[in-house]
Every structure is written in structure tokens, then in C-alpha cells.
Amino acid sequence: MKSFEYFKVKTVAEAIDRLKENPDGSHILNGGTDLVLRMRENHLHPDRIIDIRGIEELKEIRFSKEEGLFVGACVPLGEMAHHKSVVEHYSLLADAAELVGSGQIRNVATMAGNLCNASPLADTATPALVLKAVMIVEGSNGEKEIPVNEFFKGVRRTALEKTDVVKGVRIPYEEGLQGSFQKASRRKDVDLSTVCASGVKIGDEYRFALGAVAPTPLRLPKVESFLKGKEINEDTIKQALDLIDDEISPIDDVRSTKEFRVHLAKTLVQRCLEQMA
């Protein structure tokens, strides 16, 4: 690993100041499980690292029906996955968080970090999309909110400015919501998703999102609008799944061919529907 300047900051404002001093050459250190790996492999050589793990306000996780769920940027995935309110009201998010990496990784990695990496297969991304999560961000012009469906711009690219700091993720509370998270991988534990899917049913409305089938995790608007208000039976399921072909653009890689990803995408959406039935 090349050497770098290291700053451990106590406030978000301090973090932004540090970022402003070298916007192109700076990188935020949160859990570090992705950053340190990429630095070790020489994919990244930041001039400076800004460690935000000392910022107390980012460690908060709280829930109320009025605000919904707020997960501070520094809350580890393991803690989030077992939090009473997450398990009770956002079980698909708990399921997804529990499947990121290993227990060791989950003790350090965070949902904010998982989303900011913007990997197409990020396991917490599809739940965030179907739950209509919002990124709470502090920028050089003050606080702003970025809905998660406007957050992912491309492979490992987000809507964040170079001097932005994500403070947390807020997920609204919706009464009567049912959800499902499905992950297809080569190995049962500790594996990257070959494809992952999230589904939410609320009233007669459906929301679906898929990961690892496009440059970013994405919603399935055609499938959603087709299923709205319809009875779920063998026929409607088949028609809904057929629409998936047009909504995704998977690739071949060392983990899978694109044809198999299409197959898995349909299988997982079907399983979401079955779990929510």
C-alpha cells in the first residue's frame, strides 16, 4: 500500500474541511473493508484518508413510525441486522445485511459504505431501493437528501460530490409493508451475489429491485406496473417474469454467464413474490 496522509476527524464539518483541501486525492475511511482491500491491491492510491469512525453522531441507529429508520453511516451491518426495529419493520433489510460477507466483515462494514461503493451487486442496495431509502448527506453547502433511486450513477459511481459526507440512510416507515430479499450465490455463506433481488408489497402495489444484472442496482418499473392490482397466479407471474428480459442488461464474468443471470433474476423475483404471498 502506498503511503498517505491520515486524519481522524471528530465532526462531519471537520471531515468536509479535510476533503476540501484535496478533493481529488482524498478518500473517506469508514469500515474500510472495501477501501483497504482496494488499496492493498493497488486499485486506489489516495493521497489522504479521512477516518470518520470517531464521529459519534454517525453511530446512531434509531426508529420511530414518524421518522422511519435512521441508520448512521458508521453503524456496522451486524448491529443493524439484529436491531429490533430493523428485524420487526424492515426484515428484508436485516436479511440482506446478514448476507454481506462474513461475520467478521459485518462487524466492521456499514450500509452507508456498501451503498457508496455502488457495486452493481451490493446486497443492501436492492432493499434500499424498494424501501425508498434516502441518503442523508452533508455537503459543502449544507445538508441535502438524495433518494437512493437517484444515487447510483454507474459502476462504482454515485451522485456524491467529492466533498460530500454521507451521514446516514433514512428509510420511511410504511404501515402494512411486506418484503423479501433473495440472494443467489455459488456458495451458501460468504459469497458475492451472482444475482440478488428485493421485493416489497404494500397494498396492491409491488416494488422490485435487482442487483448484479446491470451497471447499477435497479428497480423494475415494467414488472411493477404490470403486477399492480393484479391477482398473483401462475399466469400473471409468468407474464411479469417475461418483462424482466427488457429491464436488465447482465454481463458475462468469472462468476456467471449473462444467460444464467437472466435465469436467476427471474427465479429470485418469483421467490420474492412467493415469500410475500
Next chain:
Amino acid sequence: MKIKFTLNQEVIEHEVAPNKTLVNMLREDFDLTGAKEGCGGGECGSCTILFNGKPVTSCLMLGVQADGQEITTIEGLSQGNELDELQKTFISTGALQCGYCTPGMILTAKGLLSENPDPTREEIKTALSGNLCRCTGYKRIIEAVEQAAKHYR
């Protein structure tokens, strides 16, 4: 970079370059070689140590991240010559062979039992799935954890 942290229950002041990983800091600066670098990618778990009581893969952390925290390595598990119960049950059930994954495996188990003193078999399997072992087939490791859990209770 100057850091101050608790290492195996002793408060330490130390100077470490920011670009040194936690596993290398422990191995090189403190000669605590129980944590091993088996893959450098957070996949094999042989670098596992306890970070504020929770198992983490130290190959993907920087030494500077230890500042203000509590680190326990395998060397800190026994009190002098007295082995921790997990260490005893690993031996008595035959849960180790080449021994390379063993320190990391024991610490992950320790982390599990301090949070969940009565885990099910499935919970043990899931907790340990971040520690790869090529020798044992895992069966005796799980038994060792179950037996130690009983004893702690």
C-alpha cells in the same frame, strides 16, 4: 501516527505508519504472530482478532484504526499458562489439525459466545463461516464450541 490502545488488556502507546495493516502491525511490531495472513482479502479469516470484543479480519484494517480501541489476539486469550475453555475444548475434541486457522477460529468462536452464550448449531456454523479450514471438515470445531458454551454457562 501515534496511537494509544488496549492490547490484550495492557494499555499501549505506539507509533505506526498509516499504511500498515492491523495484522502486520500486530505481527511485526508486537511479534504477536498468532494472527496469520492467509489471503489478504478478508476471505479466509486466519487474521481474525477481537476488536472491542468482536471478531474482525485484521488484514483489511489499518493499524491506526486500533487507536482508542480494545484489541485481543489469541495470545491474550490464556491467562499466563492457563488455557481458555475454548482452547481446551479445541484440543479435547480434536478440532485442530495443522493449526493455521486455529487462532482465528477460536477468536471468532469467543466473539460469538460472548454475545450469544447459547447458540444453536446453525448459529455456530454461520458465525464460523468466515473462517476457512482445509483440514478438519469443521465438525469437531463446532463440537468444541458447543462444549465450551456449556461450560461457560
Next chain:
Amino acid sequence: MKYVGQNVERVDGIKKVTGDLKYVDDMKLPRMLYAGVKRSPHAHAKILKIDTTLAEQHPGVKAVVTGKDFPKKAGLYLTDKTFFAVDKTRFTGEAVAAVAAETEEIAKEAAELIEVEYEVLPSLHDAKEAIKEDAPLIHPELGDYRVVPIFKPVPGTNISEHFKLRKGNVEDAFKKAHRIFEKEFYVPHIQHTPIENHVAIAQYDREKNLTVWASCQSPYAVRAALSDAFEVPFHKLRVISPAVGGGFGAKAGTTLEGIIIPLAMKLGNRPIKLTYNREDEFVSSYVRQALHSKFKTAVDKNGKILAVENEFIWDGGAFTEYGVNIAKSAGFAAVGPYDVENIHCDSYAVYTNNPVGGPYRGFGMAEIHFGIEQNMDHIAREMEMDPIELRRINAQKPGGTTATGAKVDAACGLEESLEAVVKEIDYHTPSEQPADPNKVRAKGIACGMKAPSMPNNAGSSAVVRINEDGSAFLSVSAQDLGQGSDTALSQIAAEGLQIPVEKITIKTGDTDHTPYEWQTVASRITYSTGNAIIKACEDVKRQLANLASRKLEVPEEELILDDEHVVWEKDASKKVPVRDLALGLQFEDGSGIHGPIIGRGSFVPEGVVNFDPETGLSEKPVVFWTYGAYGVEIEVDKQTGNIQVLKATTCFDVGKAINPELVKAQCEGAVVQGLGSAIFEEIIMKDGKFQNSNFADYKIPTSGDMPEMTIHIAENPQYDGPYGARGMAEPAMIPAAPSIVNAFYNATGIAMNKLPLTPERVVNALKEHNK
């Protein structure tokens, strides 16, 4: 027996659970330097020029070497390899040059600064292409290489070994056949992935003593190879293996030691360390060779196999100094654990520009049994016979004849093992199906066998020293790789000496101090070193009895060892503590005789003879065969293609379990490692370049993949084994993959002739099948 057959706790447990044990990478020697290696990015290329100037000038660099410095070829059975590429590189990742520097970081940076000019050559990545007569030659000088005479390379081709087995008359048998079955199979390259990567330290002092610390299975073999390659005499070459974090064959032979020695020789007594990272481990150590196998089987109307004509084409990779023996061993196993009168087998080791093939647990047996055991189930189905009955009819039994014409002796527990697993998983009762209609369960079985594949005179030796307090030292050079040899061998010594295991300290792994051991491979250590230890203990007993008989005034022949004493068998009150005789016998007048008690034992298996070079036949080509069987139950998710092994049971005839829990632990590890090879593991290569040289994309089983396991042991004594023991560590893995694939057929009706059964392959096979 007091010690043998008991479940003694591991003698090396405490140092491993505390992290106190120092593996080679944990060692820090004073003034130690670090190596960085420049590797070839091409699978096959001429080296036109190497410019090391920038590296040499880089601050912190102390020495740089290239292949030109030591071009002498080395190799265990065939000297075809050099530690650095010399005139050309033959695989992606081959070492081309190396530097010694103050830190690992500097060494890596400096290695990058070495500039190499290549002329890329056409490369071969398919053994079936490389075997062709007109294929470009990877080793044009094959004819000049030194080779152990039992191997038959074909100069002017890429064939480095052609083993022929010609037994009986297959043509006649095919004419008489009721039915003939033809099948082809393929297993890809996989890697051992010991959790500890390869590592070595070398130091060359000014008296020209070379010391090497390495995580290696066979310090004496390393010594021999290095002595030959670097022309250092044995008495000035010390190899120490302090600890091995998993071997599985990857750490047999030599891999990276030869990279640091040329550097060490330029460093004025400074030690230099090279540690492989995980990527190096995948790309530049050993891999298990890929295999194309073909079977043509003739069967009579009752299911008796009349003849087998088969062909094994091994993808040996860039160097086959070790791989030639895998081809040969597979050849004389040929048909698996079945008594077949007529066999025509050709087994070829073929050079390709793929990573270097080497010994992997099973040494060819797992690879060929993938085909053999699926073939058996296939034949059974076609003949509408029970697969168990088909195996019973053909199974090796005492009095039978092996593929090479050797007699099968009474210690063949194949049928017993088969019955044990059939009963344990209740094979004939179909699986209970899960509630989820997308999932299906089924059972499968497979048999297997293996013999140690080693030179006929592979030797072991042991030295036992009695201390003045009655404790003992046991010195051997058998390496505990995790399999538990330190413990089992201590138990054998304890039994021979009648001194408790806790009072014996075992010393291993130092060619200066512990006596010769051919290699810790081949599942041979309990058998071979065990026998050497028994002899050493007998030597001790003779000396003790001689002295005690003079002291007690009773005949030597009537003295036995018991409970740390030499005892007169006619009157147990007449005895002498062993410790009183440790330094010899002292008489009442003060004079003494004999001096310190040191026992030695050497063992070489007897009567193992070469096979006929034209027919491959031999009356005793190996010391023993170990037979056994697996039964598994699996669950297939038909939509995602994921397979879970729910249950596994194994039974192997180990002759005598020196330590039953250690034997079972080996079997448990073998099940899980075998499961990995069946459903996860595959080296994905593109033009010889690894695409998945990391654990993110080369998946091995975790605790979450572990099946419920029940391990059985059969014990039909090995007539010349220590207390009847024979080797089992490799045999224990062999039937794993075929049992799972056979279960897959039973679940889905699909025969998969390639490994691994990845989710994608499973789903595609199901789709094809349902059309």
C-alpha cells in the same frame, strides 16, 4: 494395547491453540531480507532480454538474480524444471527474476522495475491438443533430461510419460461381451489451498553452509533437489521444516526454495525470506492436474466386467517432474477397486502451458475414480442392476488379482466398507423429499482405493534416545502437516518402549538432526515411519534387556518392557526402572558398561518390484492398497442449481487405527475437501492465465457447507504394517466427488461428466434434460 489404538490427545495441541507455534512466516531472523519476484505474464514466450539495472539501483535492494545464474535443471522424477525461467517461460506466473531487499514493499517495487523483453510463442492449453504429433514443443530437449528409468518420456513430443498396462486380452474379451459401454469424463484443474501459503527462508554463510527453513512436507527431498541444483553437498545443506500449515501435496517437492537460494548466495550470510501471497499460491505452486479420461467397458450378462480399455490424458502443465508419477500411478490403478482380467490402459502425462501440475491428495486416484465410479452406476442402470450388486460382483476380494496382476491379500476390506456405507445411509430406501417442490433429494455411493506411489525403496528411519529420567526423545523426519503424525508416531514409540506418550518428546523436520525420511506424502508415514520406530524401540529393548539381564541375573529372552521398567516375565517383582539404565549399567564396584541407550531403526518396504515396462504388470508394485467407500445424501435446488450435501458417511479399511479419533478427523476433513472438488472448485483459465486466483472467486467449503458426517473404520490388518496399520489419509477423499455426482443422477436423471457441479451447470443440464 496401552497406547496404540487409544484416542490420545494431540501432542501438538497446546502450541497451536495458543498461537505459540511459529510457522516459517512468523520467523524473524536478525538482518533478514525479503525477496520480490518478477513473473512472466505470458504462457509461452522466449526471453530475449532481461534488464535488471533499475532494480539493482533501487534503494534498499541488495541483490538481483535471473535464470542465467543457475540454469541447472531439477526435478523429482524427471529433471525438466528450473526455478527461474532460463531461455523461455512456459506458464503464466513463472518466475523470471528476483530481488533481495530490506523490506517486502521495496522488494515488490524493485521486482516491478525489472524489464523483460519477450517474444510470445504459440501456447497450448488443452492436453488433447498438446498430445498431438504436430503440436509445438514445450520441451524440445525432453530427450536430454535425466529421468528415473521406470518413466518413459517420448522425446520429440509433449508426452513426458506414457504408462502402458496390458493385462490379458481385451480384444477377445470385447468380442465375447454381452454389452459394451463407452464413456468420457473430464476433471478440471483445482488447487490445494492450504490455509498457510508457501514460505521459505534461506541463509548461505561464509563457510558455504546453506540453511533453508521451509514449510515443506519433505525436508530430505528438498535437500536432495537443492543439493543437485545448486551443487551444495548434503553435509553442508540443512533443511528445517518447523511447522506446516496444511500440505495436501502442495508442499511436497520443491517450489519456491530455489528462488531464494541464488539470492542468499549473494548476500554475505544475511537470511532472505520469500512468502507467497494467496495469488502466488494459486498460480505458482502446484495445481492438481486436469484429466481427460475415456473408458470402454465390456460386461457379461451377469454384470461381471470382462475387460476395460481406457485412456488417461493428464494436463501436466509446464513441468511434469512430479506429474509423470501421477500418470504412472493412475495407469497401474487403471480400473479402480475391481477385479478385471483384461485391461488395456494408456496413461499419458502431457506438457501444456498451464500451471504446474503436482501431487494433490489422492495422486491421480480421485481424478480417475470420478470416471470409474460414475461408469459403474451407468453400467448398473443400463443393465437394470442394483449399483451395489454390480459393485459386489466385481469388487476386489481377498484372493483376487489387481490390475497389475498382484494378489489381493486378506486385508481387503472393500466389501465390508461398501456394506457399512450402504447400511449407514440406507441406500436402498429413497430419500424423503423436502416439502419445497423446487428441491429434490437423493443418495449416492462410490468406492475407491489408493496405494502409496513411491519408489520401491522409499525409506524411513527413526532414532530413540532414553533420558536419564526415563523419558525419551523420538527423532524422525516425518512431518506433521495436521494429519497427526506427531501424535500417532509417539503412540507407536510409547507402545514399543512401554513409556507413556507424555514422557516422549518427538522431534522432527531438521535434516541435520533428525534422520532420513523419504517424504511425507503418499499416506505412507504411519506405515513406513511407524515400522522404523518399532525397529528403533526393539533396538532399545535389546540394549536394555542385555543390561538388565546382567543386573537381575536372568536370561535376556525372558525380559519384557512394561510400565517404564524392564521386567522378568517369570517374576514381576524382579525389575529395573528404565531410567536406571539410560546411561548404561553401573556395577557395585563403581565400574560401568555400555553407555547411553540409543535405538535406531530403518525401514524399507520389502519385495516391491518394478513393473514390466511393456505390460505394466508386476507382482507387487506397491506395498498395499487401501479400500473404502462413501455414501452421501444431497439436496438439489432445481431453480438455482445449488447443491447441498446433507449427509455423508465413509468407511475405509485402515488395517489398525493407531488413534481412531485422528483417523476419523482425517476422514471428516476429506469429506469436506472432496465436496469442494465436486460442487465448487475449478481453476478458471483463459489461455493459461488464472481468472480466479483468490478466495473471492475460488470457493472452498465453509462450516456452512458441512454435511452431517458419520465415519466408520474397518480393520483388516496390514500384514507388515505397524500393529497392522496402513495409510488412509488420501484414500479417505477419493470417492467423494463421484458419490455426489452419482447422487445427482439419482436426484435428476442426469449424468454429469464434468466437474464441478456449479449452479449454472446444474441449471443448464436440467433445462437440456427437460426439453
